[in-house]
Amino acid sequence: MRSLILLIFLTACTALGQRPPVVLIDGYHLSCASENLNSAHDFGTLQPALEAEGVPVTFFGTCAFSGKPSIEDLGNALGAAIRNLNVPAVDIVTHSMGGLIVRSYLSGKQTTSGVFKPPADPRVRKWVSIATPNFGALIPSLLADFLPDIQARELVPGNQFLFDLATWNQNHDDFRGVDTIGIIGNAGGFGPLAGTNDGTVALTSASMSFALPDERTRILPYCHGAGSLTSILGLGCDAPPLAKMQSDNPLSFQIVDSFLSGTDAWKTIGHPPSKDKFLSQYGGILSQSRDNNDKITGSIRDQNMVANPPMPGAYTVVIDKPGPQIALVTPSAARLPILSLAPRMLISIYGNNLTGATVSVDGQTLALNYIGEHQINALLPDNASGLVRLTVRNDRGSQTVNIFVEDVVPAVFTANGSGTGAAAVIRTGNFVSLFLTGLGKGGMPTQVTLNDMPVSVTYAGPAPGFQGLDQINIELPQGMMSGTVIVYAGKHASNAVTL
Numbered sequence: 001m002r003s004l005i006l007l008i009f010l011t012a013c014t015a016l017g018q019r020p021p022v023v024l025i026d027g028y029h030l031s032c033a034s035e036n037l038n039s040a041h042d043f044g045t046l047q048p049a050l051e052a053e054g055v056p057v058t059f060f061g062t063c064a065f066s067g068k069p070s071i072e073d074l075g076n077a078l079g080a081a082i083r084n085l086n087v088p089a090v091d092i093v094t095h096s097m098g099g100l101i102v103r104s105y106l107s108g109k110q111t112t113s114g115v116f117k118p119p120a121d122p123r124v125r126k127w128v129s130i131a132t133p134n135f136g137a138l139i140p141s142l143l144a145d146f147l148p149d150i151q152a153r154e155l156v157p158g159n160q161f162l163f164d165l166a167t168w169n170q171n172h173d174d175f176r177g178v179d180t181i182g183i184i185g186n187a188g189g190f191g192p193l194a195g196t197n198d199g200t201v202a203l204t205s206a207s208m209s210f211a212l213p214d215e216r217t218r219i220l221p222y223c224h225g226a227g228s229l230t231s232i233l234g235l236g237c238d239a240p241p242l243a244k245m246q247s248d249n250p251l252s253f254q255i256v257d258s259f260l261s262g263t264d265a266w267k268t269i270g271h272p273p274s275k276d277k278f279l280s281q282y283g284g285i286l287s288q289s290r291d292n293n294d295k296i297t298g299s300i301r302d303q304n305m306v307a308n309p310p311m312p313g314a315y316t317v318v319i320d321k322p323g324p325q326i327a328l329v330t331p332s333a334a335r336l337p338i339l340s341l342a343p344r345m346l347i348s349i350y351g352n353n354l355t356g357a358t359v360s361v362d363g364q365t366l367a368l369n370y371i372g373e374h375q376i377n378a379l380l381p382d383n384a385s386g387l388v389r390l391t392v393r394n395d396r397g398s399q400t401v402n403i404f405v406e407d408v409v410p411a412v413f414t415a416n417g418s419g420t421g422a423a424a425v426i427r428t429g430n431f432v433s434l435f436l437t438g439l440g441k442g443g444m445p446t447q448v449t450l451n452d453m454p455v456s457v458t459y460a461g462p463a464p465g466f467q468g469l470d471q472i473n474i475e476l477p478q479g480m481m482s483g484t485v486i487v488y489a490g491k492h493a494s495n496a497v498t499l
Contacts, residue, residue: 019260020089020125021056023082027096027131027225028151032063042095042225044245049253055260058085062097068149071097071161072111075104082123089125091260095225095243096200097155099132100165106176107168108387113160116168116387118404121491122176128256129182130243131198131224135205135284135315136162136302138197157205158286158302166210166286166317169387170329170401173211174339177492181259181266182208183252185222186276187239196278199237200224202304204284209273209314217313218270219279220251273313283309285316292323292397323397326351329390331411332377333437334419334495342409342438343384346468349376349392357394361403367467379468380405382441408440408490410470412497423485423497430476435463436487436494439470444489448474450499451483460489 026042039047039059047057060081062074069077078101082090094102103109106124108117136157139147144156154161166173184206185198196203201224208217223237225244240249245256251269258265273279282305289298310316319325330336332346341347346369349359355373359366361384370377376392384405391400413424413435426433439446439460446460456475463471472487487494 019053019055020091021058021085021087022050022091022093022260023058023060023078023085025060025078025092025094025098025101026062027094027098028155029063030148030152036063037061041244043093043243044241046093046243046245046253046256049245049257050260053257053261060098060101062101062151068151070111070150071100071104071154072109074101075109078102078105079119079122087123089123091126091128092124093128093130093256093260094132095130096133097151099129099134100154102127102129103132103134103165103173103175106178107165107173109161109165109168113164116402118176118387120406122178124176124178126260127175127178127180128259129180129208130252131184131201131206132182132208133201133205134162134208134210135166135202135286135304137201137205138304141302157304158300160300163286163288163300163317166315167319168402169339169404170326171317171319172328172339174404175211176340177338180208180212180216181255182206182212182217183242183255183270184217184219185224185237185239185242186219186278187221187223188237196305197237198222198224198242202284203273203276203279204282204304204313204315207273207279207314209279209311210316214272214274214313215267217273218255218266219273219276220249220255220270222249222252276313278305279313281312282307283312283314283316285309285318287318287320290319290321292321294321294397294399319399321397321399322353324351324353324357324392324394324399326390326392326399326401329401329403331409331438333411333413336409336411336492336495338409338492340404340406340409340492341380341384342406342440343380344382344440344462344468345380345409345411346437347378347380349378349390350374351392351399353394353396354392355394357392360391360393362388406440406490406492408444409438409492410436410446410487410489410494411438412436412485412487412494414495414497419495421498423499425499430478430481431458432474432476432499434472434474434485434487436470436472437468438494439489446472447488448472449486449488450474450476450480453477453480
């Protein structure tokens with residue numbers, strides 16, 4: 001029901017030209033003064049500019065919390081602040097450490113390492129991440145024990161907090177379907193390192209390409225900001241700040257305003273990692289060694305600028321282990337932009353050394369319908385819910401990852417098995433049966449659109465004769481026999497397929 005209310009709310013906002021409230025979240029401050037209690041210090045004129053467009057703005061200031069709480073505690077506080085606004089959804093703009101607060105909130109990260117309590121409904125529509133040290137700031141690890149507070153220590157590259165955040169779901173991070181872009185700067189650095197950072201954060205660390213497509217990171221000729229951390233590091237950056245909106249850095253506001261208002265202008269501002277001198281060739285690597293049964297055997301290793309990395313343009317997390325290795329778990333029908341799965345879903349586990357394996361979820365053995373060296377197809381149980389532990393085990397060892405199971409996550413099968421192109425259907429006149437997986441236990445309102453127009457749904461539920469397979473019967477409007485089909489159920493949309 002909440003997802004239906006959210007859809008109605010956002011549709012109404014679009015029709016009326018209104019937008020959800022915006023929450024501004026600032027970054028780390030070594031010492032807090034009265035000027036840190038309003039948004040102007042980190043964001044300049046952004047708040048009044050958005051308010052002039054009729055958008056309500058709230059400032060979530062890190063200095064409003066005494067005692068320098070951990071980023072995890074700030075993430076929990078952000079969740080409470082969003083719920084207290086009593087709106088179906090918000091947009092968020094963050095600077096620096098503020099982006100880690102959002103990532104901590106979306107994952108439900110707790111202060112105990114490896115413990116996550118993801119919110120069922122994050123209530124976040126869009127997020128603009130500005131200069132986020134996703135894999136740490138340029139702080140030497142040798143200084144970690146001398147830093148003044150937990151927030152600063154959580155910004156040191158290669159620490160447990162950052163590793164946990166980057167691996168909470170299937171050994172990846174997951175933004176839960178929140179529409180996101182990153183703005184990063186390349187005006188910092190000296191000599192041959194000029195253009196590799198923003199004066200505080202390496203390009204590879206600030207890039208969002210570890211979780212998003214290439215175009216979702218926009219690189220501008222700006223600096224991190226005028227905060228105390230940048231001053232202390234003294235890495236050289238005298239260009240305008242990324243987040244503090246003022247007359248000499250118009251590009252940042254143009255991206256923020258375009259993205260939040262739903263235009264495509266942001267796609268032409270700055271350049272993506274693939275077009276950058278350094279990010280087109282270099283990437284970061286965060287790695288950890290484990291034995292064949294997934295037991296940790298070495299410390300976390302961080303390399304922020306590596307030639308010929310596994311993925312140029314961003315960080316890659318590498319779990320270095322023999323035996324079974326899980327790379328990704330997806331709906332068998334299609335890979336979706338999110339990593340969420342659903343009860344009673346047909347899933348595909350991709351990886352290496354998987355032959356002869358059994359699969360279990362929180363100790364419950366799964367039924368398998370295919371197994372090979374690099375892929376296993378399985379059926380999730382109907383009682384799976386929330387963040388659960390999936391284990392693959394064979395005579396060569398084992399590996400365990402978290403998977404996140406929501407009530408419903410629709411994924412439509414296609415004729416070629418790729419999840420794109422023509423849908424796998426049975427068609428009789430104006431009536432079409434779509435086949436998919438991920439409708440969960442049933443009972444969720446389901447909508448189907450053809451060329452963005454709703455069509456009549458006459459049945460949505462399990463398909464007879466095959467466990468985990470779902471079926472939706474639709475009636476096509478007269479004269480509309482082909483086009484693009486999308487299934488909406490719960491909070492999520494399926495892959496787009498053609499009819």
